[in-house]
Amino acid sequence: MTATAGQCCAPIAREPLSETDAAELAVLLKAVADPVRLRLLSMIGSHAGGEACVCDLTDAFDLTAPTISHHLKVLRTAGLIDCERRGTWVYYWIIPAAVARLGALFTPLAEPATA
Amino acid sequence: MTATAGQCCAPIAREPLSETDAAELAVLLKAVADPVRLRLLSMIGSHAGGEACVCDLTDAFDLTAPTISHHLKVLRTAGLIDCERRGTWVYYWIIPAAVARLGALFTPLAEPATA
DNA sequence: GAACTAATTTGACATACCTCTAATCAGTTG
DNA sequence: CAACTGATTAGAGGTATGTCAAATTAGTTC
Numbered sequence: 660m661t662a663t664a665g666q667c668c669a670p671i672a673r674e675p676l677s678e679t680d681a682a683e684l685a686v687l688l689k690a691v692a693d694p695v696r697l698r699l700l701s702m703i704g705s706h707a708g709g710e711a712c713v714c715d716l717t718d719a720f721d722l723t724a725p726t727i728s729h730h731l732k733v734l735r736t737a738g739l740i741d742c743e744r745r746g747t748w749v750y751y752w753i754i755p756a757a758v759a760r761l762g763a764l765f766t767p768l769a770e771p772a773t774a
Numbered sequence: 775m776t777a778t779a780g781q782c783c784a785p786i787a788r789e790p791l792s793e794t795d796a797a798e799l800a801v802l803l804k805a806v807a808d809p810v811r812l813r814l815l816s817m818i819g820s821h822a823g824g825e826a827c828v829c830d831l832t833d834a835f836d837l838t839a840p841t842i843s844h845h846l847k848v849l850r851t852a853g854l855i856d857c858e859r860r861g862t863w864v865y866y867w868i869i870p871a872a873v874a875r876l877g878a879l880f881t882p883l884a885e886p887a888t889a
Numbered sequence: 890g891a892a893c894t895a896a897t898t899t900g901a902c903a904t905a906c907c908t909c910t911a912a913t914c915a916g917t918t919g
Numbered sequence: 920c921a922a923c924t925g926a927t928t929a930g931a932g933g934t935a936t937g938t939c940a941a942a943t944t945a946g947t948t949c
Contacts, residue, residue: 675820676817689807701791701796702791723939725938726938728898746946747895761880840909845907846927847927862916894945896943896946902937906933906934908933911930914925914927917923918921918923
């Protein structure tokens with residue numbers, strides 16, 4: 660990463676994204692660019708205690724357990740969430756720093772261009 | 775949209791995203807979840823005057839003109855950019871409100887979960 | 890340890906996506 | 920208007936993605 664030190668990579672609007680930064684961020688965005696995974700992420704993030712059990716997540720969709728498991732793996736591989744097994748159940752939680760990178764990417768663009 | 779009035783849809787971390795919100799946002803995110811389109815967006819957004827000519831954009835990549843044109847169309851269809859023909863050249867600019875939606879989605883998640 | 894529940898892995902299939910070449914549309918200029 | 924440059928559209932090919940059924944792994948309980 661040729662990122663600006665600290666928070667995240669260079670915000671999208673200040674200077675052109677480097678080729679490597681763009682490739683890296685695209686991986687992160689691809690992980691999130693799916694309706695099911697977006698909902699999973701928000702369900703985990705808004706769940707009481709900051710954790711959610713797979714069983715709860717699976718029940719909320721009209722999809723099979725393997726499909727949900729697949730989507731969770733995509734999010735985990737991207738570094739957006741992590742999980743731990745506790746007895747019979749597996750719990751997932753969000754990694755705030757990873758999500759913050761995405762927020763920091765777009766926020767500077769909210770300001771209209773130097774008209 | 776069952777969005778919270780004003781800025782954007784419900785931020786991802788406060789309450790679970792509705793099915794329709796998730797579907798709609800996924801479309802927006804899919805448009806951005808590609809290294810070439812991310813760079814295009816940042817090149818347009820950081821360009822002096824807030825506009826960029828297609829010819830400049832095309833030259834920055836090792837891709838053919840039709841491919842760049844395709845990516846620009848994806849971004850435009852998603853509502854993230856708009857364009858105008860002026861004589862021989864076509865100029866693109868960013869639609870700040872659309873990009874702001876993405877920023878607002880993730881920013882609330884930056885704060886670590888209610889530990 | 891046998892039977893059961895929770896979750897993941899594997900393999901397959903249909904669809905979507907990225908890229909290219911070839912052809913077309915839009916404007917300018919001799 | 921013919922020739923040229925800039926940009927998009929159309930069509931094709933190879934790869935990646937989302938989903939499921941079947942099989943496997945992990946833990947609990949009788």
